[in-house]
Amino acid sequence: MTAHHNTALIIDDATTVRMYHRSLVEQADWIALEAENGVEALEKALEFEVDLILVDVNMPVMDGYSFVKALRTSDTLGQIPVVMISTEAQLVDKDKAFAAGANHYLVKPASPADITHLLTLLTVGEVQ
Amino acid sequence: MNALLAQFVAESRDLIEAASKALLDLEQNAQDKEQIDQLFRAVHTIKGAAGLFEFTPLTKTVHAGEDLLDTIRAGDVPFTSDVADVLLEMLDRCVDWLDQVEAQEALNEDAAAIGDALSQRLRALIDAPGIGAIPELSDAAPEDTALPWPDDVPALPVSGAVTLVTYTPSVNAFFSGDDPLRTVQSTPGLVWSRIVSPKEWPTSDDLDPFLLHISFRLVSSASQDELDAHFAYVSDEVTYEAIVSAGDAPAEGAIDEGLRAMAEQLLVSQRSLLASDQASPAEDHCTASVAVVLQRVAQAVSIELSPELDADNPRATIDQWMAILGAALRKPEPKAVAAPPAVVEEEQADEPETIKQTASPARANSHLRVSSERIDALMNLAGELIVAKNAMPFLAQRAETMDETGELVREIKAQHNTINRISEELQSAIMQIRMVPMSTILSRFNRLVRDMSRKLGKEIQYVVEGEDTEADKAIVDELAEPIVHLIRNSIDHGLEDPVTREASDKPRVGTIQVKAYQLEESVVLEVLDDGKGIDVDGVIAKALERGLVDQDKVNNMTRTDALQLVFLPGLSTKNEVSDLSGRGVGMDAVASMVRRLGGSISIFSEKGRGTKITMKLPLSMAVQRLMMVEIGDGLYGVPIDRVVESQKIKSSSIRRHRNAEMVVLRDRLIPLVRMRNLFACPDVEDNDILSVMVVDVDGRESGLIVDKFHPGVDAIIKPMTGVLSSYQCYSGTALLGDGSILLALNLREIIECQYH
Incomplete structure (x- = not known):
């Protein structure tokens, strides 16, 4: 049995939010990668093995929707689960997230419990 | 924090x-x-x-x-x-x-x-x-229905409503057979607990160790009935508060329920994603990501998924998986669902605050926020290294007397060069860290200009030039205050109201311009306005009236010189004190702030056209290069950025004019200061050739007659402290490589001395 080291890519333009998400991700014994916008995130995703992406919606340069759309066109990165975390809480916003290709949607600020649960549920299991 | x-x-x-x-x-x-x-x-x-x-x-x-x-x-x-x-x-x-x-x-x-x-x-x-x-x-804010999460309770892995219990056992608890700690530890649904010490402990003399001084705070996910039952015997010592974890959907019960609920939500989300319209090839990848999510969730909650994923028709497999997961999650099998979160919980309980170290390759961020103290510490060390390095030339000198082949001397000199280069690079690298652009302060003044001009009914535009110019953070920060005063002065006294401006053929909107640029080792800041300018005669009249100068001196002044009188303490050109700029802080305060930073300030104004104030400051305050000069038997340092040139002159070329000595250097008339006289050293009259160091103080050149020029050194000037600080003619002391102390001259004071 080889333990896989789970890696999450945190994308948000607010340093505070990234720091918050990072602390939860690392508490769950995941590796945290950070990016400030979609473009930086795509570069990180290409460079490292990423198991889960937590992405904000409203960001400069490349927003969350465009990021997920771009990600989903890639043969190598397209199947990575993506959780969108945004301050917008309306149904339309949720629909937009799914239309862009997100696997889940959380309203910001996501509680520690929600993120911890998500990480538990989306852990890559041991390779038998 | x-x-x-x-x-x-x-x-x-x-x-x-x-x-x-x-x-x-x-x-x-x-x-x-x-x-x-x-x-x-x-x-x-x-x-x-x-x-x-x-x-x-x-x-x-x-x-x-x-x-x-x-x-x-x-x-x-x-x-x-x-x-x-x-x-x-x-x-x-x-x-x-x-x-x-x-x-x-x-x-x-x-x-x-x-x-x-x-x-x-x-x-x-x-x-x-x-x-x-x-x-x-x-979203319905949860804090409306329950108390917000208390500050002293950390974020906990719980969902929805929980109860915060404050348990203050009686001080005599030990005598009544209570075991408060045990009571706390056996609380049903306990998620978190903390011992709270009293605000003030009794002194060790008064402390009775048989009394209980502490209380407890704990968070429990159990129902109120369960808590009531548990604390029944101490009910009057317990208070309950319902609190809600922010942003959470209310959950009915325990922690594993939260995980199950999240798994269900994830399933719903996957259906939404599959139902959304996707273009190819995104559609296939979305489907693949859903399969990934389902597989991971199934593993996390220990549910077997079958059949294997059909690569040709993944949607069919996914639909089957959804059905399996959906059924399993609706009827949660306690064991299957509860196991994984228990592990998570335990880990967090062990080290809730630690951020675990992982060998992640991408830890580095492109920017670091570092406290300035750490950089200062580094800077001080680099400074000490530079001073320590100064010892090497002395060593080389001493070695020369002992070393016949000269090999050792050469090696010491070579090493000195290397260490010199490295320490200089180190110093400049650290200085680079401390450099911040002027924009960090200049952009703030937009607001000042706007508010003040609105208040005074003037129309003013604020223009910044060279805001990218960088200087040491300490200098930039300290500059904010003088600039505020200058801008206030300009708005209040300099710029006219729109009507007056139009009447004198000026644009209606006045301009305040702040320019920053680097000039050699200094940063120059100019504050310009196109206002009514300063009335030089008014300045002179006021200075005479206040007894700040005498008529004789005024007669010798150029108009530009006379303008500099505004920096004298006690001179304000406006008769009434304005509530905006005149809070007892005048140009003299600005000037002293600038000088304290080792800078210089000068003013230029043309009546009816405007005013320009120029401040010149060192780029950094830490290590300075000093030119050493010998006067009498002592060595003194002069900041090299003040030195214009070093010249040998014939004593016969000195001209006398009204008790002052001057020399004509090329096309300039330079007043001279005999440093030996100033330091009360005996004159060396037979000297026909004199060494003159021309220095620039506040834009005015003066020549210091010294005995001898020595090479420059890098040194950290420490301000004089204690009794010595009253000796105004020194700006500080610096330690030389051979352990001796160099006194740095306060040029402004020395030149003032000479003139008075």
Whole structure:
């Protein structure tokens, strides 16, 4: 049995939010990668093995929707689960997230419990 | 303060500054789409981050501001001065609140009322006629139904409503057979507990160890009935508060329920994703990601998925998997679902605060926020290294007397060169860290100019040039105050009101310009206005009236020299004190602030045309290069950035004029200071050739007659302390490599001395 080291890519333009998400991700014994916008995130995703992406919606340069759309066109990165975390809480916003290709949607600020649960549920299991 | 909160405060301050700047730019050009976007984004980001903490008034207010900006962005509400006023007030309020958060990690009690009032005013602007209904604050804020999460309780892995129990056992608990700790530890549904020590412990003499002084805070997910039953015997010592973990959907019960609920939500989300319209090839990849999610969830909750994924028709397999998972999650098997979260919980309980070290390759961020103390410490060390390095030439000198082949001397010199190069590079690298652009302070004054000009009914534009010019953070920070005074002076005394300006054929809108640029090892800042200028005769008259100069001296002054009198203490050209600029702080205070930083200041003004004040400051305050000169038997240092040139002159070329000695160097007339006289050393009259060091003080050149020039050294000048600090002719001391002390000359004082 080889333990896989789970890696999450945190994308948000607010340093505070990234720091918050990072602390939860690392508490769950995941590796945290950070990016400030979609473009930086795509570069990180290409460079490292990423198991889960937590992405904000409203960001400069490349927003969350465009990021997920771009990600989903890639043969190598397209199947990575993506959780969108945004301050917008309306149904339309949720629909937009799914239309862009997100696997889940959380309203910001996501509680520690929600993120911890998500990480538990989306852990890559041991390779038998 | 915890790191996250500190980060929030720092980041929000930056964002507020950016927002203010964008707002003021917008006032100039309300159509600037880019500025609106930037303003919106800054406010949006603050709101997002604020939501992580329980600063409801802050979050609420910023949210209202964001909604207002959103309607402005959409073009539904025009951007007017009124809108700008309220938004600026919101930003000011946020700064206040951040100050409070920084000081006490909480907002003052009045924050809620202030926040509500401000939010209402912001929202009132959205509801202006012609605007459709504005959606209500979207999600039902949990803090409305239960108390917000208390500050002293860390974020816990719980969902929804829990109970915060405060248990204060009787001081005599040990005598009544109670075991408070055991009671706490056996609390049903215990998630977290903490021992609270009393605010003040009795002194060791008064402390009775048989009495119980502490109390407990604990969080439990158990129902109120269970808690009542558990604490039945100590019910009068226990208080309960219902609290809700922020942003959570209310959950019925324990922690594993939260995980199950999240798994169910994930399933619903996967259905939504599959139902959404996707173009190819995104569609296939979305399907693949859903398969990944389902497989991981199944593994996490220990559910077997079958059959294997059909690569040709993944949708069919996924539908089957969904059915299996959905059924399993609806009827949770306690064992299967409870196991994984228990593990998570345990790990967190063990080390809740630690951020685990992992060998991640991508830990590095492109920017670091480092406290300035750490950089200062580094700078001091580099400074000491530079001084220590100065010992090498002395060593080489001593070796010369012992070393016949000269090999050792050569090696020491070679090593000196290497160490010299490295320490210089080290120093400049550290200085680079400390360099910040002038824009960090200059952009703030937009607001000052705007507010003051509105108040005084003047129309003024503020222009900044060279805001990218960098200087040491300490210098830049210290410069803020003098610049504020200068700008205030210009607005208050310099610039005229629009009517007067038009009458004198000037543009209606006055201009204040701040220019920053680097000149050799100095940074130069100019504050210019196109106002009415300074009345030189008025300055002279006032200086005479106050007895600051005598008539004789005035007769010898050029008009530019006379203008510099404004920097003398006790001279103010405006008779009445204005409530804006005249708070007892005049040009003399500005000048002394600049000089304290080792800088110089000069003024140039033309009546009716405007005024220009030039400040020249060192780029850095740490290590300075000093030129050493010998006077009498002593060595003295002169900051090299003050030295214009070193010259040998014939004593016969000295001209006398009204008790002053001067020399003509090329086309300039340089007044001379005999340093030997000043230091009361005996004259060396037989010297026909004199060494003159020409220095620049506040834009005026003077020649110091010294005995001998020595090479320059790098040194850290430490200010004089104690009794010595009253010797004004020295600016400080520096340690030389051979352990001796070098006195650095305070040139301004020396030249003043000579003239008085």
